[in-house]
Amino acid sequence: MNRVHLLLFFFVICVFFNCAPYVKKMRKDNLVRIAVVCGVDKVDISGIKDKKFYKNRQVLLNDAFPLYFSPNKGVVLVNGKKYRGNLEIRKTKEQIWVINILNIEDYLKGVVPCEIGRISQAIFEAAKAQAVAARTYTWAHLNQYEDLGFDLYATIRDQVYTGMSGENELTNLAVEQTKGQILTYKNTPIEAKYHSTCGGRTADFNDAWTGNAPPYLKSVSCSYCKNSPHYEWAKVFTKREFFVNLRTELKKIGKKIPGGELIKNIKLIKNRKSKRVLKLVVITEGKEYTIPGYHIRTVLGDKIDPGGLLKSNYLTLRTKGDKVIIEGKGWGHGVGMCQFGAIEMARQGKNYKQILYHYYSGTRVKQIK
Numbered sequence: 001m002n003r004v005h006l007l008l009f010f011f012v013i014c015v016f017f018n019c020a021p022y023v024k025k026m027r028k029d030n031l032v033r034i035a036v037v038c039g040v041d042k043v044d045i046s047g048i049k050d051k052k053f054y055k056n057r058q059v060l061l062n063d064a065f066p067l068y069f070s071p072n073k074g075v076v077l078v079n080g081k082k083y084r085g086n087l088e089i090r091k092t093k094e095q096i097w098v099i100n101i102l103n104i105e106d107y108l109k110g111v112v113p114c115e116i117g118r119i120s121q122a123i124f125e126a127a128k129a130q131a132v133a134a135r136t137y138t139w140a141h142l143n144q145y146e147d148l149g150f151d152l153y154a155t156i157r158d159q160v161y162t163g164m165s166g167e168n169e170l171t172n173l174a175v176e177q178t179k180g181q182i183l184t185y186k187n188t189p190i191e192a193k194y195h196s197t198c199g200g201r202t203a204d205f206n207d208a209w210t211g212n213a214p215p216y217l218k219s220v221s222c223s224y225c226k227n228s229p230h231y232e233w234a235k236v237f238t239k240r241e242f243f244v245n246l247r248t249e250l251k252k253i254g255k256k257i258p259g260g261e262l263i264k265n266i267k268l269i270k271n272r273k274s275k276r277v278l279k280l281v282v283i284t285e286g287k288e289y290t291i292p293g294y295h296i297r298t299v300l301g302d303k304i305d306p307g308g309l310l311k312s313n314y315l316t317l318r319t320k321g322d323k324v325i326i327e328g329k330g331w332g333h334g335v336g337m338c339q340f341g342a343i344e345m346a347r348q349g350k351n352y353k354q355i356l357y358h359y360y361s362g363t364r365v366k367q368i369k
């Protein structure tokens with residue numbers, strides 16, 4: 001093999017390996033299946049079924065499932081809400097589930113505005129960064145709920161998706177201008193985590209979850225989210241409220257402190273780099289109860305917080321008189337892209353790749369199709 005052949009050989013091998021991770025997951029027409037309605041006993045559908053148009057056809061539990069509806073003039077309606085693509089209506093666990101099946105690029109048009117919020121031309125690059133992050137997340141989670149017959153939920157559990165009702169011109173353009181681009185690490189789509197506001201420094205993967213931490217999800221500084229309403233926050237409890245709450249929440253995660261056992265102290269053990277709380281240690285007379293990082297937001301959260309979760313685990317705890325004060329920074333798990341940070345980076349003239357590379361260390365944007 002001479003040098004030219006050798007180079008050609010390497011070229012072919014590289015092309016082959018570059019494509020391999022994506023080809024495995026490619027589907028016809030790049031379709032994705034989104035659960036837009038989960039576990040109800042009736043739903044209204046408009047669309048074409050067996051070549052006939054139905055307007056607000058009520059689907060009930062005694063229908064013959066699965067049912068398929070295709071779009072009329074480009075849209076199907078679910079309880080009056082417009083969606084692109086087709087619908088599959090299934091009966092799972094004795095309830096009705098509506099699955100919206102559509103092209104990934106069309107799906108993203110309904111995700112990006114929900115995830116990044118209101119944007120303008122001045123922060124357009126942030127919408128493009130969000131489009132690439134959301135596309136990457138989608139590709140990495142295909143077949144996620146195979147037993148239930150779909151890929152992603154249309155909620156915060158995966159990515160918020162409201163169909164055509166959420167779309168706007170600028171975010172659609174952001175999806176179109178980044179068409180087929182995903183973020184990769186060593187030629188594999190990354191786990192593109194993102195959150196509202198980091199509070200000055202993003203979190204390490206293990207500050208939020210257990211398991212192997214991907215090398216690109218490590219804490220980086222972020223001087224861009226200071227304008228976020230969630231940059232700094234405080235929660236004040238009376239000592240009584242705080243300790244009653246603490247005992248109740250601890251019990252829920254299987255750490256019951258007997259009624260007579262007094263809580264003497266609470267220690268926070270932090271990640272020195274990211275400043276996130278890794279462990280919360282409750283010290284009673286003679287005993288210690290350790291709560292791992294990913295439970296701290298549940299244990300210190302209360303009913304008025306969204307999902308019962310404290311805004312973040314980037315916090316300090318102090319007492320003043322009969323009060324317990326939690327002072328925190330940021331909103332969300334803090335891992336990966338900080339959305340308020342991305343918006344400010346765009347405002348300061350950074351492009352979408354610079355934004356993504358800042359928050360996901362060592363990654364590369366690649367074209368999948």
Ligand SMILES: [Zn+2]
Binds near residue numbers: 340
């Ligand atoms: Zn930030």
